[in-house]
Amino acid sequence: MAGGLKHDPRKPQQDSPPELVSAPASATGVLTIDLHAIQRNYRKLCVEAGPAECAAVVKADAYGLGTRQIAAALAAAGCRTFFVATLAEAIVLRQAVPTASLYVLNGLFPRTAPMFRDIAAQPVLGSMEEIKEWAACMSGAQEPALPAALHIDTGMNRLGVKPADYAELIAARELLEALPVGLVMSHLACADAPEHPKNAAQGAAFAAITAQLPPAWRSLANSPGLFLGRDYAFDLVRPGVALYGGNPFSSRPNPMQPVVCLYGRIAQLGEAERGETVGYGAARTLTRRTRYAAVTAGYADGYSRALGSRDGREGAVAWLGDCKLPILGRVSMDLIVFDVTDVPENRVVRGGWVELIGERFTVDDAASCAGTIAYDVLTSLGQRYHRIYTGLQTRQEPMDNR
Numbered sequence: 001m002a003g004g005l006k007h008d009p010r011k012p013q014q015d016s017p018p019e020l021v022s023a024p025a026s027a028t029g030v031l032t033i034d035l036h037a038i039q040r041n042y043r044k045l046c047v048e049a050g051p052a053e054c055a056a057v058v059k060a061d062a063y064g065l066g067t068r069q070i071a072a073a074l075a076a077a078g079c080r081t082f083f084v085a086t087l088a089e090a091i092v093l094r095q096a097v098p099t100a101s102l103y104v105l106n107g108l109f110p111r112t113a114p115m116f117r118d119i120a121a122q123p124v125l126g127s128m129e130e131i132k133e134w135a136a137c138m139s140g141a142q143e144p145a146l147p148a149a150l151h152i153d154t155g156m157n158r159l160g161v162k163p164a165d166y167a168e169l170i171a172a173r174e175l176l177e178a179l180p181v182g183l184v185m186s187h188l189a190c191a192d193a194p195e196h197p198k199n200a201a202q203g204a205a206f207a208a209i210t211a212q213l214p215p216a217w218r219s220l221a222n223s224p225g226l227f228l229g230r231d232y233a234f235d236l237v238r239p240g241v242a243l244y245g246g247n248p249f250s251s252r253p254n255p256m257q258p259v260v261c262l263y264g265r266i267a268q269l270g271e272a273e274r275g276e277t278v279g280y281g282a283a284r285t286l287t288r289r290t291r292y293a294a295v296t297a298g299y300a301d302g303y304s305r306a307l308g309s310r311d312g313r314e315g316a317v318a319w320l321g322d323c324k325l326p327i328l329g330r331v332s333m334d335l336i337v338f339d340v341t342d343v344p345e346n347r348v349v350r351g352g353w354v355e356l357i358g359e360r361f362t363v364d365d366a367a368s369c370a371g372t373i374a375y376d377v378l379t380s381l382g383q384r385y386h387r388i389y390t391g392l393q394t395r396q397e398p399m400d401n402r
Helices: 018-022 035-049 059-064 067-076 087-096 113-119 128-139 163-171 173-178 197-210 363-370 374-380
Strands: 029-034 081-084 101-104 121-125 148-151 181-185 217-219 260-272 290-295 317-320 323-326 336-339 353-357 386-390
Touching: 018 386, 029 035, 035 067, 035 386, 059 067, 059 087, 059 374, 067 081, 067 087, 081 087, 087 101, 087 113, 087 121, 113 121, 113 128, 121 128, 121 181, 128 163, 128 173, 163 173, 290 353, 323 336, 363 374
Parallel strands: 029 386, 081 101, 101 121, 121 148, 148 181, 181 217
Antiparallel strands: 029 260, 260 290, 260 353, 290 336, 317 323, 317 353
């Protein structure tokens, strides 16, 4: 049977993509990240948003794919403005893009203003308390004031200056001019559903409040928001998941190019009879004599437990060359089992690779199967995977909206 075939572990199986040749023999999983695809996605978004500037959101370690590598690729493609969530992320990002504009979305914690100045990062101020603290720090410093961004809550009910504080904010015009404020932003709650009425309501609210504030660049659109039309682009758009190949919409085809491929390693091959069960909880009962492959990835690696199958419910699929492999039973911490009965035996070998996520079972497919979103899938990808970055293009190409 397949388990008895001889295989040189130093060579990839026939169906393996060529980039896996460089994977170490000890690797149990490989995540490939196409930097050229990220650059192409960025350029597409620039054209879509033009003439507004297109920034890049690289929070959460660039959605789990590596801040330094992703930021360098985006900078090479022409990106000059980046957003992260935390000050710690900004410190890492500043090393990767020394001259870029950096914004920290989660705002200003008490006594952290000098740390922002040290790395020339701009906090996104979301309350009158933050605004006053930043102003006090800037007025007491020897150096010229560092610009900050201002976050207005237009209906998200998360971060941002609340409608109850709009009057105080508008009255503080001299304070805002002294800060100074270089960017005013808000965040769309339902942009992934273009027909949702909240989009228009937030757009109108944002335009109304910013008209009463000192002149500054304005930013409203996230990944799906920049596809709503030029009225939502204002001066700066802030795509995130679309850069990484995720679908910015909840019910439309994905306009972006895929970026990641995830591969798991076959640890063992086996056979089981019809009526036997697979994995924890005996969740999946076999309906035929089955050849299976145990693959080294699991929920500890960000391959969600919700991707498993059980009697009456199909789960995720993997691919080995042109053969689809249904998942069998639950996802364990470190292992997944796939049905390889229909794959020719000489194509399934111990130490070989199967494609867990890629162009045929995308991050969005995985998200849908697991009942979550692509953001969750990407940011959960674990550190045990050997990472291979491909396709970096360092030459900056002209764009028709710059």
